[in-house]
Amino acid sequence: MSIEPTNDLRITAVKVLDIRFPTSDELDGSDAVHVDPDYSSAYVILETDGAHQGHGLTFTIGRGTEIVCAACRSLSQGLVGRSMSDIVTNFLEFHRSLTNDSQARWIGPEKGVIHLATAAIVNAVWDLWGKIENKPVWQLVCELEPRQILELTELRYVSDVLSHDRALNILEQQAPHREKRIAELRRDGYPAYTTSAGWLGYSDEKIRELCLQGIEEGWNHFKIKVGQDIEDDRRRCRIVRETIGPDRHLMTDANQRWEVGEAIEWMKQLVEFKPLWIEEPTSPDDILGHKAVADALRPLGIGVATGEMCQNRIIFKQLMAADAMDFCQYDSCRLASVNEILAVMLMAAELNVRCCPHAGGVGLCQYVNHLVMIDYVCIAGTHEGRVAEYVSHLHEHFADPWRQKAGAYLLPEASGYGITMKPDSLHRYAHPHGSVWVERAAK
Amino acid sequence: MSIEPTNDLRITAVKVLDIRFPTSDELDGSDAVHVDPDYSSAYVILETDGAHQGHGLTFTIGRGTEIVCAACRSLSQGLVGRSMSDIVTNFLEFHRSLTNDSQARWIGPEKGVIHLATAAIVNAVWDLWGKIENKPVWQLVCELEPRQILELTELRYVSDVLSHDRALNILEQQAPHREKRIAELRRDGYPAYTTSAGWLGYSDEKIRELCLQGIEEGWNHFKIKVGQDIEDDRRRCRIVRETIGPDRHLMTDANQRWEVGEAIEWMKQLVEFKPLWIEEPTSPDDILGHKAVADALRPLGIGVATGEMCQNRIIFKQLMAADAMDFCQYDSCRLASVNEILAVMLMAAELNVRCCPHAGGVGLCQYVNHLVMIDYVCIAGTHEGRVAEYVSHLHEHFADPWRQKAGAYLLPEASGYGITMKPDSLHRYAHPHGSVWVERAAK
Numbered sequence: 001m002s003i004e005p006t007n008d009l010r011i012t013a014v015k016v017l018d019i020r021f022p023t024s025d026e027l028d029g030s031d032a033v034h035v036d037p038d039y040s041s042a043y044v045i046l047e048t049d050g051a052h053q054g055h056g057l058t059f060t061i062g063r064g065t066e067i068v069c070a071a072c073r074s075l076s077q078g079l080v081g082r083s084m085s086d087i088v089t090n091f092l093e094f095h096r097s098l099t100n101d102s103q104a105r106w107i108g109p110e111k112g113v114i115h116l117a118t119a120a121i122v123n124a125v126w127d128l129w130g131k132i133e134n135k136p137v138w139q140l141v142c143e144l145e146p147r148q149i150l151e152l153t154e155l156r157y158v159s160d161v162l163s164h165d166r167a168l169n170i171l172e173q174q175a176p177h178r179e180k181r182i183a184e185l186r187r188d189g190y191p192a193y194t195t196s197a198g199w200l201g202y203s204d205e206k207i208r209e210l211c212l213q214g215i216e217e218g219w220n221h222f223k224i225k226v227g228q229d230i231e232d233d234r235r236r237c238r239i240v241r242e243t244i245g246p247d248r249h250l251m252t253d254a255n256q257r258w259e260v261g262e263a264i265e266w267m268k269q270l271v272e273f274k275p276l277w278i279e280e281p282t283s284p285d286d287i288l289g290h291k292a293v294a295d296a297l298r299p300l301g302i303g304v305a306t307g308e309m310c311q312n313r314i315i316f317k318q319l320m321a322a323d324a325m326d327f328c329q330y331d332s333c334r335l336a337s338v339n340e341i342l343a344v345m346l347m348a349a350e351l352n353v354r355c356c357p358h359a360g361g362v363g364l365c366q367y368v369n370h371l372v373m374i375d376y377v378c379i380a381g382t383h384e385g386r387v388a389e390y391v392s393h394l395h396e397h398f399a400d401p402w403r404q405k406a407g408a409y410l411l412p413e414a415s416g417y418g419i420t421m422k423p424d425s426l427h428r429y430a431h432p433h434g435s436v437w438v439e440r441a442a443k
Numbered sequence: 444m445s446i447e448p449t450n451d452l453r454i455t456a457v458k459v460l461d462i463r464f465p466t467s468d469e470l471d472g473s474d475a476v477h478v479d480p481d482y483s484s485a486y487v488i489l490e491t492d493g494a495h496q497g498h499g500l501t502f503t504i505g506r507g508t509e510i511v512c513a514a515c516r517s518l519s520q521g522l523v524g525r526s527m528s529d530i531v532t533n534f535l536e537f538h539r540s541l542t543n544d545s546q547a548r549w550i551g552p553e554k555g556v557i558h559l560a561t562a563a564i565v566n567a568v569w570d571l572w573g574k575i576e577n578k579p580v581w582q583l584v585c586e587l588e589p590r591q592i593l594e595l596t597e598l599r600y601v602s603d604v605l606s607h608d609r610a611l612n613i614l615e616q617q618a619p620h621r622e623k624r625i626a627e628l629r630r631d632g633y634p635a636y637t638t639s640a641g642w643l644g645y646s647d648e649k650i651r652e653l654c655l656q657g658i659e660e661g662w663n664h665f666k667i668k669v670g671q672d673i674e675d676d677r678r679r680c681r682i683v684r685e686t687i688g689p690d691r692h693l694m695t696d697a698n699q700r701w702e703v704g705e706a707i708e709w710m711k712q713l714v715e716f717k718p719l720w721i722e723e724p725t726s727p728d729d730i731l732g733h734k735a736v737a738d739a740l741r742p743l744g745i746g747v748a749t750g751e752m753c754q755n756r757i758i759f760k761q762l763m764a765a766d767a768m769d770f771c772q773y774d775s776c777r778l779a780s781v782n783e784i785l786a787v788m789l790m791a792a793e794l795n796v797r798c799c800p801h802a803g804g805v806g807l808c809q810y811v812n813h814l815v816m817i818d819y820v821c822i823a824g825t826h827e828g829r830v831a832e833y834v835s836h837l838h839e840h841f842a843d844p845w846r847q848k849a850g851a852y853l854l855p856e857a858s859g860y861g862i863t864m865k866p867d868s869l870h871r872y873a874h875p876h877g878s879v880w881v882e883r884a885a886k
Contacts, residue, residue, distance in 0.1 A: 033543075033545070034548070035545050036545055036546070038546065060549055060550060061546050061549045062546035062547075062549075063517065063544060063546035064514075064550040064557065065550075066513065067510065067513050067517055067547075067556060068550055070509065071510045074507065100476075102476070102478045102480075103477070103479070103480060103503075103505035103506035104505075104507035106477065106503055106505075106752075107511055107555060107556050108555050108556075109727075109752070110728075111754065112556055112558070112754075113514070113550050113555055113556035113557060114556060115555070116550055156702075157725060157728075157729060159703070159704065160703040160704055160732060259600065259602045259603060260603040261603055282600060283757050284552075285554070285600075285754070285755065285758060286757050287761060288730070288764060288765060289600075289603060289761075292603065309549075309552070312728065314726050314729050314732075315728060317729075318729065321731060
């Protein structure tokens with residue numbers, strides 16, 4: 001990989017912003033564990049000596065965003081003065097300078113706060129690279145040779161499940177079909193599902209209304225939150241199933257609410273509503289627990305989905321190798337950007353697991369909109385049985401918001417990684433000194 | 444649990460200090476992955492309206508300590524104004540208010556930076572409780588009823604392997620033997636091993652000298668770092684084995700250097716030196732990888748040890764349940780203090796795994812000195828085949844440094860959790876404004 005010397009940019013400063021939206025007011029995004037989320041982001045801007053800036057973020061839900069911002073500041077100290085050409089020519093080496101710093105790795109490694117911060121920074125690097133090349137990030141990747149894609153993919157600690165040669169083989173097998181698939185995506189988009197209907201804080205009437213509205217708009221998959229009260233869950237599942245009919249899909253999401261045995265017993269009481277999957281039945285760290293749940297529920301027609309809080313590719317490797325997961329819901333900000341997500345997509349292709357990435361929050365749809373295209377074009381080669389999450393929250397704050405139609409994400413056309421937020425939003429929602437938060441504090 | 448009203452204290456302020464020692468100068472603590480550690484700590488002081496302060500820390504190795512400090516400040520905001528009686532009466536509820544905050548859990552949960560910060564805070568609470576009761580923390584726990592111990596033990600997400608009833612049963616079975624065991628410990632101490640000999644940066648001569656010195660002092664277990672170069676490792680293992688003779692134990696530690704297959708192949712080349720264990724052969728997140736290594740090496744007489752970077756009890760649960768670990772090296776600061784460590788000790792007792800806790804660093808020996816006593820007296824009931832890590836670094840900075848003799852930790856007698864650092868050390872090594880760091884920057 002290289003950047004034309006005439007296009008190259010040098011990073012001159014790194015700005016880190018704490019941006020929070022007071023979504024807990026309306027219980028948008030509420031679930032059995034995260035009862036009052038204020039959708040937020042640690043937002044990184046790479047300033048340069050040229051015409052472009054790189055924008056990247058990691059998604060958070062309120063308190064704690066300041067800690068991720070502190071980590072973004074610490075980890076990005078070495079970036080000022082570096083040229084983008086230097087970074088992308090040795091992208092994996094750059095990536096490891098963040099994930100594997102000989103001192104900072106102690107407070108991870110590759111998990112939690114420092115991995116979220118790494119994602120924000122590396123997402124900004126990808127955005128800047130895309131803007132320099134005047135291409136959306138999905139296109140940037142889809143125009144790389146298989147060998148070049150592997151040069152920037154983090155396969156460390158997963159070689160026992162996916163060797164370098166096998167990964168290359170997957171990419172090479174799919175390469176001849178890239179152009180045709182891009183044309184298909186430009187026409188039809190990539191299948192998506194909506195979570196807007198089923199937040200735990202919503203009333204029965206609101207759920208019914210949102211389902212009807214979703215059907216009218218052309219959605220075929222509907223997800224609701226479960227896990228706080230079994231009678232509530234049965235009532236809400238019945239409402240959704242009655243409203244969407246027998247042929248559309250209902251998914252359920254427990255957001256880590258249960259012990260392993262509890263998850264199995266609870267979901268047996270929801271079998272009659274035919275959920276496609278149970279998402280996050282228990283701790284996201286519990287590979288063998290998910291395996292037990294999957295073994296118990298698969299015969300009843302319920303799959304296991306997890307991933308939005310799975311910390312890195314090493315956890316995904318095990319979930320896949322143990323056959324503990326039917327749907328892989330990697331998160332575009334919890335994993336350390338495209339470089340690590342490519343490894344997860346490749347393992348999923350190798351082990352025949354369906355990637356249905358997590359989205360919603362702040363900006364996750366923007367990222368997923370690129371990632372599913374890369375997966376379809378270069379790696380999985382199919383989207384059968386796959387469906388990317390879609391939530392319409394907060395898209396109004398982005399300069400180039402994702403576009404969708406009838407249950408599908410459309411191919412992004414703007415250059416970069418699509419996350420650039422409007423200056424007015426960055427200004428007003430900055431925490432705690434933006435006008436939105438100052439006004440709330442005054443009340 | 445309760446505190447006499449006349450003894451109760453209210454927390455009036457929380458101080459957070461970034462304390463770093465420039466240990467990288469001498470390559471003390473160097474290994475194949477952490478090549479230049481500056482042993483450090485995020486240090487928490489709970490100030491009160493009475494005679495005592497609570498001191499707690501989490502161990503770090505330099506860069507990144509400022510991020511953990513930021514997390515300590517964020518997570519401890521709710522502490523000011525709370526009474527210790529209120530906290531310890533509902534200790535588990537207090538613990539979960541830190542580990543399971545509905546917003547902050549997103550950037551964990553229970554792992555990495557925020558879990559390390561939780562450990563520092565809760566360690567300080569235990570210290571303060573001990574000082575209020577005028578007892579060392581080990582004694583405080585050993586005088587609780589089995590039922591009371593369980594009331595403050597975090598068993599969430601591990602009930603599939605260890606039920607509440609089974610945990611109670613373990614504690615009750617051991618209860619009648621407590622007094623006799625405390626007398627034994629007071630006489631003989633708890634078996635320990637030294638890692639002081641085998642840091643990767645040390646010369647062959649220094650290793651030989653340190654081994655001879657260790658033998659003279661009465662140590663029977665010697666650990667060295669491996670994983671950077673197989674020929675170096677063979678030479679260093681030969682030196683140690685020749686020096687310590689056939690009957691003392693040699694342990695090896697790779698600090699996550701290898702892929703799974705590589706770990707197996709590498710260690711096969713060290714079999715002739717009869718290592719008792721290989722520690723951290725690969726990523727600490729890789730339960731199934733450790734299982735593969737254990738299955739391959741156990742028949743050759745080499746056990747698998749891991750834990751110092753295992754993020755929480757849920758990872759330990761799986762390592763134990765999958766028979767992927769022979770020696771459980773939990774870390775007193777990476778797990779969220781005594782409340783979570785008790786769960787790990789109980790699972791180890793249930794599944795017959797030997798706990799050999801990680802120590803060294805800054806203050807870990809101080810903590811381990813209490814924890815192994817609790818394990819022996821209340822839970823495991825034996826120390827056969829178990830040995831706690833011991834490194835003599837930096838003990839001079841503590842007000843009540845641990846005491847050892849001939850390969851054993853002695854029972855701590857000072858009240859609290861033993862971590863209080865000397866005011867002069869806190870002052871001089873504060874980063875970046877303490878005199879030690881200011882002088883270095885001036886050079």
